[in-house]
Amino acid sequence: MRIGELSRLTGVSTRSIRYYEEQGLIVPERQLSGYRAYDESAVRQVHQIKVLLSAGLNTSVIAEILPCIADPDNVLAPPCPELLDGLAAERAKLSESIDRLEAARRIMDTLIVDSDKPFSARL
DNA sequence: ATTCTTACA
DNA sequence: TGTAAGTA
Structure with missing residues (x-):
């Protein structure tokens, strides 16, 4: 899916999604068109980022937390x-x-x- | 119609 | 973060 759909599915603006990428929080592939290509797992990732952000964590902290979350299905699960x-x-x-x-x-x-x-x- | 990058009252 | 501009 492209950024527009991911945005609808997550309720996060395309602006923010691109910002997440700029901060190294999510890394989409690129189509020959240059458009960002996200797989279904991106929906979860964006949701996780949203929760972590609401916890008051800055993007740099989230960047190290993300790859260490015990249960990808539960953002509240203890990390490393x-x-x-x-x-x-x-x-x-x-x-x-x-x-x-x-x-x-x-x-x-x-x-x-x-x-x-x-x-x-x-x- | 969508997305992309860049820039800013 | 929103939004405008100029493209592809």
Whole structure:
């Protein structure tokens, strides 16, 4: 199949699919026409990439995770044990992001809740 | 009609 | 990531 069909089947834009390729996440063949040619397995791959991306992992991390996923049918299956440390580190980064966002929200809360007071009194 | 590459208000 | 341009 070509990129258009893969896009329909996965719900991922052709733009993103080409980006995945640029990041070395998926490697399609090429027809003499120059068009990218994907086999049915590409649907799964794109779905996996989508899940990994939603887990907050960047493409470089995903690139090393993909070839190490235990169960290709279940993206949530544990990958190679060698990568566990790295994944734990990524998880830690997520926690840091969450902390920063929560702090930002607390500030916004005070800005909203005390909106009846003058700015000078809210700082 | 589709895809390809490249570039950017 | 979307989208426009100019092709094949």
